[in-house]
Each structure stands twice: as structure tokens, then as C-alpha cells.
Amino acid sequence: MLFSDYSETKRIYHIISIIDLDKTMRNGIKYDDKNTYKSKYYDFHDYIDQYRSGEIPHWVIRKKAIFGSLNFARDHKFHSHTVLLGVNIDPEKCWIANENLANQVYEPFILQGVAKYSDAQLYLKNEGSKLLAEYWKKSCSFNDNLENRWDKVKGYDAEVLIFHDIKPGDIEVLSIISDHRMMSDDEWIKHFCKVK
Numbered sequence: 125m126l127f128s129d130y131s132e133t134k135r136i137y138h139i140i141s142i143i144d145l146d147k148t149m150r151n152g153i154k155y156d157d158k159n160t161y162k163s164k165y166y167d168f169h170d171y172i173d174q175y176r177s178g179e180i181p182h183w184v185i186r187k188k189a190i191f192g193s194l195n196f197a198r199d200h201k202f203h204s205h206t207v208l209l210g211v212n213i214d215p216e217k218c219w220i221a222n223e224n225l226a227n228q229v230y231e232p233f234i235l236q237g238v239a240k241y242s243d244a245q246l247y248l249k250n251e252g253s254k255l256l257a258e259y260w261k262k263s264c265s266f267n268d269n270l271e272n273r274w275d276k277v278k279g280y281d282a283e284v285l286i287f288h289d290i291k292p293g294d295i296e297v298l299s300i301i302s303d304h305r306m307m308s309d310d311e312w313i314k315h316f317c318k319v320k
């Protein structure tokens with residue numbers, strides 16, 4: 125793993141575009157504060173929420189979540205021009221689910237509206253609906269995960285659904301990622317901000 129375990133760090137990880145960094149450090153993070161939220165993700169999250177079972181607490185609504193990760197593999201491929209943040213959370217207001225299951229539905233959901241790929245609707249109705257039912261069935265509270273450690277099971281890529289705003293004081297810039305390298309905040313400042 126790239127970082128020490130949550131049991132030691134008491135923080136999770138959130139990735140943002142470098143374009144959003146200034147606003148994030150000034151205002152914190154809200155679930156719908158990114159430009160891409162409405163255009164890229166709201167409908168997808170809403171679709172997944174439709175498969176929520178009755179056992180899931182009423183406050184667990186994916187379209188109202190901030191998404192984070194408990195950790196990353198050492199060889200994780202981060203997107204360029206992003207910032208990796210360490211954030212403090214309230215464990216009582218977080219939920220864990222298997223992102224691998226949701227990811228298998230994303231492209232079919234997006235591309236079903238393109239004529240060439242419209243038959244992806246059949247995948248969504250059949251295989252996709254099973255995956256999303258499983259997504260919710262195998263989800264749990266953040267604290268339940270700490271006891272049972274589903275995130276350590278092979279094939280369970282735990283995403284953290286955070287259901288509270290994150291204040292600027294609970295955010296730390298860990299790394300800035302470009303096409304060519306991943307630099308810590310201090311390394312980036314030393315390289316780009318210290319004129320010789």
C-alpha cells in the first residue's frame with residue numbers, strides 16, 4: 125500500500141483536479157462543488173441509488189457523497205493534473221462500498237445514449253442490475269469495515285462515501301501529479317517556486 129493504514133493515519137484520500145485546488149483549500153469540499161458533478165456524475169450516482177436496498181440507512185445517498193479512498197496500491201496509476209489530498213473524516217458519517225462493482229457499470233451507463241452502443245442498455249438491465257444490487261449488499265458502515273476489513277479482501281476496492289462537508293483545516297495536500305511525475309507538496313514548491 126502507498127500509505128500507512130487508516131488505523132495509524134486516521135485519514136482517507138481524495139483526488140481533485142489542479143483547477144479546483146485553490147477553491148478547495150479556501151472553502152473545503154462539498155459533494156456538489158465541482159464543475160463536473162452535474163455534467164458527469166450526478167445521473168450515474170442517481171442510477172446507482174435506485175438499487176439501494178431497504179437495509180441501507182436513509183442518509184446513505186450516493187448522489188450526495190464525497191468520494192474517497194482508504195489507500196492505494198504502490199503502483200496505482202493516478203490521472204495527470206490532479207492533486208492527492210489527505211482528509212480527516214467523521215467515521216460515523218461515512219459508508220464503504222466496492223468501487224469495482226460500480227466501475228463495471230459506468231461506461232455502459234454513459235455510452236448507452238450513443239447509437240452505436242445503445243445495446244448497452246441490455247447489459248445494464250441484466251448484468252448491471254446484478255452488479256449494483258451486489259454493490260449495495262456488500263456495502264457497510266465505515267466503522268463496520270474497520271472491524272471486518274472488507275477493504276483488505278482481494279477484489280474489494282473500497283470507496284469511502286463521505287456524508288459531511290470537509291473543512292479546509294481537515295485537508296492536506298499530499299502530492300501533485302503531472303504526466304511525468306508525482307511530487308509531494310514540499311517537492312513541488314521546492315522545484316517550481318524556489319527561483320534560483
